[in-house]
Amino acid sequence: MELMLVYAAVFIGGLILFERVTGIVANHFQRSSALNYRLKLLQGTEDSLSVFKGMVRERALDYDRGGFKLLVRLRRLFAQSGLKINALRLAIYTPVIAALVWLLLTYFGVSTIPAIILVILFLTALPLIIMMRVRGARMRKFIAQLPGTLDVVTRSLSAGHPLPISISLVSRELPDPIGTEFGMLSDELTYGTDLNDAMLNMIERVGAEDLKLLAISMSVQRGTGGNFVEILENLANVIRERAILRAKVRALSAEGRITAIMMSAFPFGLYFMISTLSPTYFDPVWASGYANVVFTIAFCVMFVGNYILYRLVNFDF
Template sequence: MTLILLYAAVFVAALVAAEALLRTYVRTSERHKAVNHRLTLLEGSENHRETYREMLKQRGIDGEWRSLPLMQRLRQYYVQSGLKFDAKRFSLFGIVGAICVWLVVQYLVPINLVRIPIFLLACLLIPVVIVWRARAKRMRKFSEKLPEALDVANRSLAAGHPLPAAITLVAREMPDPIGTEFGLLSDELTYGVTLDDALMNLNHRVGVEDLNLLAISLSVQAGTGGNLVEILQNLSKTLRDRFMLKAKVKSISAEGRITGIFMSMYPFLLYGMIRTLAPTYFDPVWDSGYGTIIVTALFVVMAIGNVIIYKMVNFEY
């Protein structure tokens, strides 16, 4: 069993290393190409409308995706993560990941009655965690670059360009995720979508709360008039102040968040260490017939503790 785990670890390490090298090569080559993914696709296609539809299809936004009754929230989270759907790659990583999870669970849990539910739960949670982390990272990057995008739009408006031209300039000059998302916004305005609907679609695709301020500002200005440059300047300053406040709160709560992460991982690390050093240490628990009840109770208590810790270190502001 140890030899199988070693082979599995070597295989996963080689797979991850190959993926990292490939990503490094792609990123290096992209430095000499377009600024963002949308411009890269437009360089190789003369049909902009088809490129626009293909980008929506890659993100899973084709069709009435928001009207699906059961999968609405999950699919929206997937769209906001910015991940590109690739069936072959998804299948490969899914099979390899399931095999690795099964080997780890088989090594740590000796009873099938407990092993199978833990395996299924892990196979369900790992993709959700990956999508959630990718979504959080993309939203954080978007929020950080949004004030800079508004500054670019301000300079275009101050030079006398209309709002659609300013949005197109942001799409051309800014990197992802700002560039691609504003590019899709520009395409929707070009193809006849109203400004309010296009901004609503942008908000659904990204999920950043700051976009609500942008949508409200542009909608009010379009209805009542006013100095759009001054409005966007004030909005850019407000967003920068919000970002600084978030960073300050995050730094203040860093110790609590690290403590919460460590306390969540510690029981599993301790169990794995004891299981490795003394494989028969937990055999009386499993042989007693109460192993399933004990494990279930421990997971419930840990879940309650994690929720409490999460509420303590995450603040509303």
């Protein structure tokens, strides 16, 4: 069994290494480097409409927002993560991960039916966790870029350019994720979408709370008038101050977050330490026939406890 785990780990490592090497080689031989993903797709073609439609399909943005609520939320989560649909990669990784989880469960003595249920649950939860983590990182990067982006827009407006030209300038001069998102915003404006609707679509694609402030500012300015440059400058300052406050809160709560991580990892570390020092220590548990029930209850209690810890050390602001 240990040999099978080693073979599985070597196979997955070789697969990841092969993908990384091919990606590096492909990037090295590109004709020119693009600043963001949208500009990379536009290289060598003038059909920007087909590029825009392709990006919409890649991120599963072409869905009915009035459909089944759970499916709508899942597709919104996928769109906001910035990931792209890759059927080949999905077809490769899914059976490999399922086989590895099955081997681990078999190694720990889990019977067939519970092992199948756990594999299905793991394959369901893993994509959600990955999408949520990637979405969070992408949103943080977008928010960090947003004040500088507003500065670019205000300088362009001060130079006499109209707003669509200023948005197009951002899409050409800034990297991902904000470059591609403003590029899609520019495409929607080019193809006749109203500015308010285009901003709502970008909020749907990104999900950042600070972006809603920009949409509201644009909507109010269009309805009541006023100095739009001054509005954007004040909004950029507000977003910067919010970022500073967010960093202070994370610094003050760092000790609590590390404590929560240590408390969550401690039972697993203790189990592996005892198993290493005394391999027969848990044999009575396996021999009793109640190991599956005990571990199921323990994992449920740990899940509830970890959720409470997460809520205690993560703040909404």
